[in-house]
Amino acid sequence: MISEKQVSKKNTEDENMETAGIIILVGNPNVGKTTIFRKLCKKNVHIENPKDSFVELSSGKLNLNGRCYKVIDIPGINSLFANSEEEIIVRELILSEDNYIILQVVDAKNLRRDLILSCELIELGKPMLLVLNMMDEALQKGIVIDEKAIRDMLGIEVVMTIGNEGEGINELRKSLITPRVSENQTSYPEYIENGIIQIQNLPHKNGCLNRAFALQLLIKNSGIFEYLGKTFFGDKELIQANQIIEKVNKTDNNNLELEIMRQRVLRAIEIESNSTRILPVKKRTFCEKFSNYACHPVYG
Ligand SMILES: Nc1nc2c(ncn2[C@@H]2O[C@H](COP(=O)(O)OP(=O)(O)O)[C@@H](O)[C@H]2O)c(=O)[nH]1
Ligand SMILES: [Mg+2]
Structure with missing residues (x-):
């Protein structure tokens, strides 16, 4: 011990x-x-x-x-x-x-x-x-x-x-x-996947840009844009990133965020339905309920 x-x-x-x-x-x-x-x-x-x-x-x-x-x-x-x-x-x-x-x-x-x-x-x-x-x-x-x-x-x-x-x-x-x-990873429609790859392929300072941040750039998250401007991209690359962002959003009529969410929800449904079964739960009879009540430490 x-x-x-x-x-x-x-x-x-x-x-x-x-x-x-x-x-x-x-x-x-x-x-x-x-x-x-x-x-x-x-x-x-x-x-x-x-x-x-x-x-x-x-x-x-x-x-x-x-x-x-x-x-x-x-x-x-x-x-x-x-x-x-x-x-x-x-x-x-x-x-x-x-x-x-x-x-x-x-x-x-x-x-x-x-x-x-x-x-x-x-x-x-x-x-x-x-x-x-x-x-x-x-x-x-x-x-x-x-x-x-x-x-x-x-x-x-x-x-x-x-x-x-x-x-x-x-x-x-x-x-x-x-x-x-x-x-x-969740797969998105081709125009989004192309946007992610183009953003990730821009020259950058260090490491590699993950899909989460690339997607946030595409849906115009200004906080992430500012953060990546300070840590990841130079001014020239930020201008190029903006061009990619505009092009992808135009393809989608600015519904990108909804489309990304839709794909994640579909994937969650797919994973859930392929991994989960619901068994019928046996309803307790009145006698079973009563016997639990009778043995209850406070009410019994
Ligand atoms: N029945 C059950 N209750 C749990 C379990 N894990 C946590 N809880 C209870 O769930 C409630 C929420 O838990 P908490 O740890 O505060 O959740 P958090 O908001 O995610 O941090 C608390 O009353 C826990 O005692 C579990 O595995 N089974
Ligand atoms: Mg907590």
Whole structure:
């Protein structure tokens, strides 16, 4: 058994270890991100309010195979590029970091909604892992999910959990050691795919431009345009980018954002229907309900 002294020595060691990378817990609201965060990082948790806002970012340390990772628990988002206070702070975090792993927590009962966000997150081109949480509630509703089918279609590892009971957390820790960068991206109509390639092929300063940012440029996200102007493109390339953006939008009568969303929704529906079965849930008889009531610790 580990003594209290050993635990405190280990925590100090974790604090002092160099960070091997960052794990960002992302997901829609109320899917169990904070619950999973607390199970992963039992100690060394700090809470910050960036820019003195009410939005809280909690961070903690996680030791994986002798390497120390910083885990960040962020507020729920429905999209990376929407404009609520939470979404802006999350976006700034993602723009300010380079070396990070995305750990998306999904509510297994709301698979389709959450998979729309997965399609968007995958486009960041980062190592990513999907957690199907709330498996207890999904099973109670008769929802049976084939996680291997989701893994094959999304091209990333999928782990099932019941966060509040700690079920699946050990498997999650193991899978976090080798997260994959997905190559199974959502396909868009040809004129959008051509636009992405042309933007990505513009000469730039460093690294490569991911699909998520290329798409945001195409739908005229001024914040991303400004950010890429500072970090990625010179003035000449920004002018060329503008020409590509105008051409693609003209082809689409300026409905690009809707078309991109439509394709992600279609993909989420496809993944859900190929991985999920709904079994009839047996309705409880009056006698069964009554016997539960009679055995209830308070009312029984
Ligand atoms: N039944 C069930 N409840 C869960 C599970 N994981 C988390 N919860 C509960 O769901 C609620 C929302 O969880 P929270 O971690 O705050 O979600 P967040 O908004 O994504 O951070 C809390 O009441 C948790 O106790 C789970 O796997 N099963
Ligand atoms: Mg939370």
